[in-house]
Amino acid sequence: MLAPRFVARQLFVGVRRWNHTPAIPALSPVTEQDVAHFAKFLAPTSIFSTLGPNPIPISELSPYNNDWMGKYHGKATTVVKPKTTEEVSKIVKHCCERRIGIVPQGGNTGLVGGSVPIGNELILNLGSMSKVRSFDPVSGILVADAGCILQSLTDYVAPHNHIMPLDLGAKGSCQIGGNVATNAGGLRLLRYGSLHGSVLGLEVVLPDGTILDQLTTLRKDNTGYDLKQLFIGAEGTLGVITGVSLLTPPSPQASNNVILALPSFDNVLPLYKTVKQQLSEILSAFEFIDRTAYDLAVKHGQGRGLHDDEIEGAECFVLVETSGGRREHDEQKLNDLLENLLTSDEPLINTGVLSQNPAQFSSLWALREGVTEAVSKEGKAYKYDISVPLSTFKDVVDLTREHLKSKGLLHEKGVKHVIGYGHVGDGNLHLNVVADAYTLEIQNALEPFIYELVASHKGSVSAEHGIGAMKTHALHYSKSGVSIEWMKKLKQLFDPHGIMNPGKVLEMP
Amino acid sequence: MRPSSACLLNILVPVKRAVDYAVKIRVNPQQTGIDLNVKHSMNPFDEIAVEEAVRLRERLKEKVKSIKVVTIGPAKSAETLRTALAMGADSAIHIEIPDSAPSPEPLGVAKALRAVIDRQSEDVDLVILGKQAIDDDSGQTGQMLAGLMGWAQATFASKLEIDTEKKVANVTREIDGGLEVLRCKLPLIVTTDLRLNEPRYASLPNIMKAKKKPIEKLSAEDLGVDLRPRLETLKVTEPPKRVGGGKVDTVDELVAKLAEAGITGVKA
Numbered sequence: 211m212l213a214p215r216f217v218a219r220q221l222f223v224g225v226r227r228w229n230h231t232p233a234i235p236a237l238s239p240v241t242e243q244d245v246a247h248f249a250k251f252l253a254p255t256s257i258f259s260t261l262g263p264n265p266i267p268i269s270e271l272s273p274y275n276n277d278w279m280g281k282y283h284g285k286a287t288t289v290v291k292p293k294t295t296e297e298v299s300k301i302v303k304h305c306c307e308r309r310i311g312i313v314p315q316g317g318n319t320g321l322v323g324g325s326v327p328i329g330n331e332l333i334l335n336l337g338s339m340s341k342v343r344s345f346d347p348v349s350g351i352l353v354a355d356a357g358c359i360l361q362s363l364t365d366y367v368a369p370h371n372h373i374m375p376l377d378l379g380a381k382g383s384c385q386i387g388g389n390v391a392t393n394a395g396g397l398r399l400l401r402y403g404s405l406h407g408s409v410l411g412l413e414v415v416l417p418d419g420t421i422l423d424q425l426t427t428l429r430k431d432n433t434g435y436d437l438k439q440l441f442i443g444a445e446g447t448l449g450v451i452t453g454v455s456l457l458t459p460p461s462p463q464a465s466n467n468v469i470l471a472l473p474s475f476d477n478v479l480p481l482y483k484t485v486k487q488q489l490s491e492i493l494s495a496f497e498f499i500d501r502t503a504y505d506l507a508v509k510h511g512q513g514r515g516l517h518d519d520e521i522e523g524a525e526c527f528v529l530v531e532t533s534g535g536r537r538e539h540d541e542q543k544l545n546d547l548l549e550n551l552l553t554s555d556e557p558l559i560n561t562g563v564l565s566q567n568p569a570q571f572s573s574l575w576a577l578r579e580g581v582t583e584a585v586s587k588e589g590k591a592y593k594y595d596i597s598v599p600l601s602t603f604k605d606v607v608d609l610t611r612e613h614l615k616s617k618g619l620l621h622e623k624g625v626k627h628v629i630g631y632g633h634v635g636d637g638n639l640h641l642n643v644v645a646d647a648y649t650l651e652i653q654n655a656l657e658p659f660i661y662e663l664v665a666s667h668k669g670s671v672s673a674e675h676g677i678g679a680m681k682t683h684a685l686h687y688s689k690s691g692v693s694i695e696w697m698k699k700l701k702q703l704f705d706p707h708g709i710m711n712p713g714k715v716l717e718m719p
Numbered sequence: 720m721r722p723s724s725a726c727l728l729n730i731l732v733p734v735k736r737a738v739d740y741a742v743k744i745r746v747n748p749q750q751t752g753i754d755l756n757v758k759h760s761m762n763p764f765d766e767i768a769v770e771e772a773v774r775l776r777e778r779l780k781e782k783v784k785s786i787k788v789v790t791i792g793p794a795k796s797a798e799t800l801r802t803a804l805a806m807g808a809d810s811a812i813h814i815e816i817p818d819s820a821p822s823p824e825p826l827g828v829a830k831a832l833r834a835v836i837d838r839q840s841e842d843v844d845l846v847i848l849g850k851q852a853i854d855d856d857s858g859q860t861g862q863m864l865a866g867l868m869g870w871a872q873a874t875f876a877s878k879l880e881i882d883t884e885k886k887v888a889n890v891t892r893e894i895d896g897g898l899e900v901l902r903c904k905l906p907l908i909v910t911t912d913l914r915l916n917e918p919r920y921a922s923l924p925n926i927m928k929a930k931k932k933p934i935e936k937l938s939a940e941d942l943g944v945d946l947r948p949r950l951e952t953l954k955v956t957e958p959p960k961r962v963g964g965g966k967v968d969t970v971d972e973l974v975a976k977l978a979e980a981g982i983t984g985v986k987a
Contacts, residue, residue: 468923470923514917514920516920516922517919517920517922520922548923548926548927549927552923552924552927553927559923561922561923561924562922562923563920563921563922563923564921564923564926565920566760566761566802566805566920566921567739567741567758567760567761568739568741568742568758568760569739569740569741570920572741
């Protein structure tokens, strides 16, 4: 009874991905001899394979072969977890000679299928390289292995009164190497900028196994082309990042947050202007969640909701965070802002909640950060991470919903919700279409509709999530032919055999 | 004591500004206490007490005549009172002590509260306190106050029901064996336990309104109370650091290590 449905679902998945993913260059699969070769320099606990002298059942490779959303499924037979950069270099060198495809993998929390194989490529997981190499408490410069989990780095620098320059919902699982490879954005970008600015140096293993050591701790170094910028955001297609040198900002002495309930989406933009003006340098986050996203987060217990009476008539919510050097100064600015908002002739907000203690501070953030998890509990999510003008946020969500309705897909067994939330401050909207199951019909209704909608606003089809396997065919909606041509030339230069994360980012012939 | 106007409740909620529960505390260099240069907020059990008073008003409506909060502390404690006012209290009393003064002890606090109750023009019917403060964990103030006033007390409350007609309360208490229900006559002292309620967020309009609510300032002298500590703390230290375990490679090694630790086998 169950089997035919399962098989049918697998077929859909296969067909859908085949439609999208380009032909992978002729690469060799991993064989027993390769596993034996790895065993010569890797500890037995660093090799997980269904081949060779210590085979394990394929089901144990499942967490490496499948992505976090359950949308992308790889068929790797072998996972290696090297402990040093030299080991990574030897692995890559061997794969280069043997023409074996490699998927560099960190925390496997990516949302575009970039961290799992498309076929049976070798998975090179960086999770065992998780040491902090050095930290200078005066300059705040941190040097760490690529496999360090973001949350552990946050905990490492905290006693020295520093914080990581980025923060995202996946912080408990994502690794810094992956963050850099995908140029992760997150909740703090508004205040601390992107990784292109905070990364000072990288140690990368190039596709032929050569180690490129540019792991500098210099704040300023204008000596030649800045090669590291190529690897930041390259999603593992130009090399394997093994070490990161990062500038960490000092931790704020005082943090506050407030959730505001808005009667209409039209108030978001003027609210943002007012908030920016009155809070100025202490503003550290400005996040938006629409009513449905808020309801889902509360429904799935992500955080304590506001009182029902208070949020009646609220069309959307905004979470504002402040971080500054002096508590009294920040609170005064915040209180003045809130009083202005509430007592103005035409109030932009209905009401809101100001956190009174650290527990409430975390609880309010949980409402925003928990939306992603709530969505995955509610159903199967199609995620579109787009940059469009602020004024069009609501229209984009509404138009998508209307479009699905016109195709008869908006119902309990089809698309359950269309929601929008995201980093208003950065012009970045996370459009989520929550369906009962991933189906070809829904997919075809969404793409290229959404990409065309984004292109019509001259927006980005991927603000921060990257291209991965999901959007290789959609690159042209946001980048010109000339750009894409030169990207391919660079890829060809670094990786002539096409072994690094094949099938991701670019559609290579 | 004059009986209060029939069926209308005056509720007093003492609150304490304590080190926030999320803070990682450290012993101060003098080993006389913990480093107090950290985030403070309202004692969580006191938040529950304020919340319960506000919920009583929501249930009993105009039968709750007034909710007054009181705190003993330095100038900064006024913020704690504002939070309570934002949650729904009507007015507050701040018994201000100098920043450098040591934290008052439960007996001192109980005597001060008795003085506050005696000063009120209208009788207090119900005093709701947190069962303990999370910085000293004394858990004595409510009980001592009941003793001083000669009032009924129901501690560790997880449910509170009041019959204003009969001036009686049914209080469910959390005890080791489970739950116990007490019927108490008013006036009554109640101390709150964790499961009594979940405190509300203070909404912005209420926070704004709270700024206009009155806070009466008093000193220990005004109340005729001596708040000097009677106990002297000799030393405060951290618990000994946990020593890590070790891994052994063979069973023989394990047996040898156990023998070293003085654990020998039982002869069969």
